[in-house]
Amino acid sequence: xxxxxxxxxxxxxxxxxxxxxxxxxxxxxxxxxxxxxxxxxxxxxxxxxxxxxxxxxxxxxxxxxxxxxxxxxxxxxxxxxxxxxxxxxxxxxxxxxxxxxxxxxxxxxxxxxxxxxxxxxxxxxxxxxxxxxxxxxxxxxxxxxxxxxxxxxxxxxxxxxxxxxxxxxxxxxxxxxxxxxxxxxxxxxxxxxxxxxxxxxxxxxxxxxxxxxxxxxxxxxxxxxxxxxxxxxxxxxxxxxxxxxxxxxxxxxxxxxxxxxxxxxxxxxxxxxxxxxxxxxxxxxxxxxxxxxxxxxxxxxxxxxxxxxxxxxxxxxxxxxxxxxxxxxxxxxxxxxxxxxxxxxxxxxxxxxxxxxxxxxxxxxxxxxxxxxxxxxxxxxxxxxxxxxxxxxxxxxxxxxxxxxxxxxxxxxxxxxxxxxxxxx
Amino acid sequence: xxxxxxxxxxxxxxxxxxxxxxxxxxxxxxxxxxxxxxxxxxxxxxxxxxxxxxxxxxxxxxxxxxxxxxxxxxxxxxxxxxxxxxxxxxxxxxxxxxxxxxxxxxxxxxxxxxxxxxxxxxxxxxxxxxxxxxxxxxxxxxxxxxxxxxxxxxxxxxxxxxxxxxxxxxxxxxxxxxxxxxxxxxxxxxxxxxxxxxxxxxxxxxxxxxxxxxxxxxxxxxxxxxxxxxxxxxxxxxxxxxxxxxxxxxxxxxxxxxxxxxxxxxxxxx
Numbered sequence: 001x002x003x004x005x006x007x008x009x010x011x012x013x014x015x016x017x018x019x020x021x022x023x024x025x026x027x028x029x030x031x032x033x034x035x036x037x038x039x040x041x042x043x044x045x046x047x048x049x050x051x052x053x054x055x056x057x058x059x060x061x062x063x064x065x066x067x068x069x070x071x072x073x074x075x076x077x078x079x080x081x082x083x084x085x086x087x088x089x090x091x092x093x094x095x096x097x098x099x100x101x102x103x104x105x106x107x108x109x110x111x112x113x114x115x116x117x118x119x120x121x122x123x124x125x126x127x128x129x130x131x132x133x134x135x136x137x138x139x140x141x142x143x144x145x146x147x148x149x150x151x152x153x154x155x156x157x158x159x160x161x162x163x164x165x166x167x168x169x170x171x172x173x174x175x176x177x178x179x180x181x182x183x184x185x186x187x188x189x190x191x192x193x194x195x196x197x198x199x200x201x202x203x204x205x206x207x208x209x210x211x212x213x214x215x216x217x218x219x220x221x222x223x224x225x226x227x228x229x230x231x232x233x234x235x236x237x238x239x240x241x242x243x244x245x246x247x248x249x250x251x252x253x254x255x256x257x258x259x260x261x262x263x264x265x266x267x268x269x270x271x272x273x274x275x276x277x278x279x280x281x282x283x284x285x286x287x288x289x290x291x292x293x294x295x296x297x298x299x300x301x302x303x304x305x306x307x308x309x310x311x312x313x314x315x316x317x318x319x320x321x322x323x324x325x326x327x328x329x330x331x332x333x334x335x336x337x338x339x340x341x342x343x344x345x346x347x348x349x350x351x352x353x354x355x356x357x358x359x360x361x362x363x364x365x366x367x368x369x370x371x372x373x374x375x376x377x378x379x380x381x382x383x384x385x386x387x388x389x390x391x392x393x394x395x396x397x398x399x400x401x402x403x404x405x406x407x408x409x410x411x412x413x414x415x416x417x418x419x420x421x422x423x424x425x
Numbered sequence: 426x427x428x429x430x431x432x433x434x435x436x437x438x439x440x441x442x443x444x445x446x447x448x449x450x451x452x453x454x455x456x457x458x459x460x461x462x463x464x465x466x467x468x469x470x471x472x473x474x475x476x477x478x479x480x481x482x483x484x485x486x487x488x489x490x491x492x493x494x495x496x497x498x499x500x501x502x503x504x505x506x507x508x509x510x511x512x513x514x515x516x517x518x519x520x521x522x523x524x525x526x527x528x529x530x531x532x533x534x535x536x537x538x539x540x541x542x543x544x545x546x547x548x549x550x551x552x553x554x555x556x557x558x559x560x561x562x563x564x565x566x567x568x569x570x571x572x573x574x575x576x577x578x579x580x581x582x583x584x585x586x587x588x589x590x591x592x593x594x595x596x597x598x599x600x601x602x603x604x605x606x607x608x609x610x611x612x613x614x615x616x617x618x619x620x621x622x623x624x625x626x627x628x629x630x631x632x633x634x635x636x637x638x639x640x641x642x643x644x645x646x647x648x649x650x651x652x653x654x655x656x657x658x659x660x661x662x663x664x665x666x667x668x669x670x671x672x673x674x675x676x677x678x679x680x681x682x683x684x685x686x687x688x689x690x691x692x693x694x695x
Contacts, residue, residue, distance in 0.1 A: 160592075172582070172587075174596060175578070175581075175582060175591065175594075175596050175597065176582060176596055176597050176598065177596055177597075177598045178595075178596050178598040178599045178602070266661075267661070269661075270661035270663075271660075271661035271662065271663050271664065272661070272663070273597060273598060273601075273664060290583070293664055293665050293666060294663065294664040294665070296582050296583065298585065302585045305585065306585070306587055309587060309588065
């Protein structure tokens with residue numbers, strides 16, 4: 001019984017390799033069944049996302065299993081095995097368990113702390129449960145991994161800060177305004193950069209989206225795309241009076257909004273707060289505007305600064321999370337080691353019971369003329385002797401110790417228990 | 426009995442203030458609940474203390490500086506609970522409870538004996554006038570706290586330094602709106618307090634307006650808040666300026682409240 005992980009992810013393989021090995025749609029269930037049928041594999045689960053194709057298993061023999069699984073992967077996806085060798089990674093035992101915990105907690109993600117991975121892992125686990133490809137080890141391991149991820153989520157702030165410019169814009173807007181769904185948002189410039197930066201603001205549900213661009217047709221196109229209204233470039237300053245959030249990214253070589261113009265705008269909107277994000281280089285909005293009351297102007301460097309601080313925060317939080325993973329790893333390994341000794345304890349107990357039964361039968365058939373009471377007393381004594389004799393070895397087996405394998409072997413030898421194997425279900 | 430109740434309330438407010446201050450440095454999910462519970466226990470004991478003194482004196486217990494400050498603190502905590510349940514503003518207790526504690530501490534150092542009230546002042550106007558004035562001023566005290574929170578948050582957003590309390594403070598707009606609501610709640614109360622005070626003065630001293638220092642300061646306070654409201658509605662003075670003005674307004678009240686008492690004696694009992 002050994003936890004085992006084999007696969008490719010964003011750290012070991014490029015996307016063009018990863019996509020070849022991905023288990024998409026119906027191929028996933030098919031692949032899972034084939035994976036489970038490999039003789040060395042006792043339990044199986046497949047996690048296939050855009051960043052990783054990872055196979056989790058409980059195997060009898062690591063060496064043999066990795067060979068068989070590699071063969072399975074290359075034949076199943078019909079890809080030459082050599083291309084697999086360079087991009088595959090393998091973990092077993094502690095390393096496998098740690099890896100799964102880290103994946104679940106989003107510590108192994110491309111963007112550390114991103115929240116999707118836990119859902120993907122849960123979905124993969126549910127499919128395995130449905131197809132009955134997992135058993136005692138993987139079930140416990142996955143449940144533990146999910147609880148570790150939840151613990152990481154609640155005890156650290158790993159997923160709290162925005163780590164993209166687009167998210168940072170939303171985060172800031174929420175600290176200026178109470179309710180974004182009552183705010184008017186204007187996109188100045190209809191280029192790709194502007195659209196990218198505006199994406200999360202628009203999807204977070206603002207009241208109205210305005211798009212203005214020097215080429216009016218382009219503004220109309222984009223406005224249609226984002227369910228907004230196009231504004232002629234000559235009129236954008238008029239619209240500023242009712243606009244609360246602006247993202248600006250035009251290719252203009254000079255400022256398109258000056259301080260005196262903004263002062264008029266602010267007077268007209270009765271000094272209501274405005275949040276302006278100028279991501280254009282060179283800058284399009286007079287930086288002095290930030291000195292005005294109730295106007296908050298951020299340029300691309302300011303936003304990048306916010307993102308960098310957040311990334312730094314995340315790194316600190318990730319260190320805390322790693323500690324949690326190590327703690328939980330410890331408790332899981334303890335559980336795992338008791339699992340190893342459970343069959344031996346059962347065998348020992350069965351053997352003792354068998355001897356007791358045989359000897360009692362022998363004795364009771366030889367002596368006659370004793371009553372039920374005496375019979376019971378004899379049986380009671382036999383049980384007591386057996387229990388007292390097997391208690392110390394049982395207790396030793398239940399305790400976790402480093403040389404558990406040696407202990408299990410010794411006890412088997414001393415009590416003459418045959419090495420039994422867990423039957424494949 | 427009254428003394429024990431007061432000291433107990435003071436102790437609970439002290440604990441709430443201390444835990445509130447630690448919340449600035451290290452946030453956790455349980456501390457806001459601890460602060461609220463401590464403040465709630467303190468408030469309950471405080472309420473019993475006020476009722477006790479009411480029964481003992483036979484009139485509303487706001488007739489000496491100790492009682493006045495204590496009752497003022499009580500009004501602030503009352504409004505605090507109202508705001509807390511209405512808006513659930515993060516860190517509000519950390520800003521307000523220290524203020525409450527300091528007021529209660531000042532109150533605890535003032536003489537506590539219940540002196541017989543001069544017959545001139547024995548009137549139902551006593552209750553109406555003082556409760557209106559205290560509730561109004563308590564609203565201004567809250568707007569002082571909210572104004573401070575606004576300035577802290579505004580500094581974070583403006584200077585683009587987003588560490589510290591940025592995450593846990595509410596949005597600028599929320600703080601600004603609450604500030605405005607508090608002032609629009611406090612201002613009519615203050616106005617009514619001045620009017621009822623004038624009526625009472627007429628019946629007690631025979632004249633509506635005596636140019637008593639307290640009256641003058643109240644009038645100044647009234648003008649400051651009138652200006653805040655006017656500037657906001659007409660010139661759009663919101664945000665930072667409104668926050669600064671509400672801080673200034675409350676400082677004026679504090680001078681009116683404690684300063685005058687120390688400087689000279691007027692007709693007002695406290």
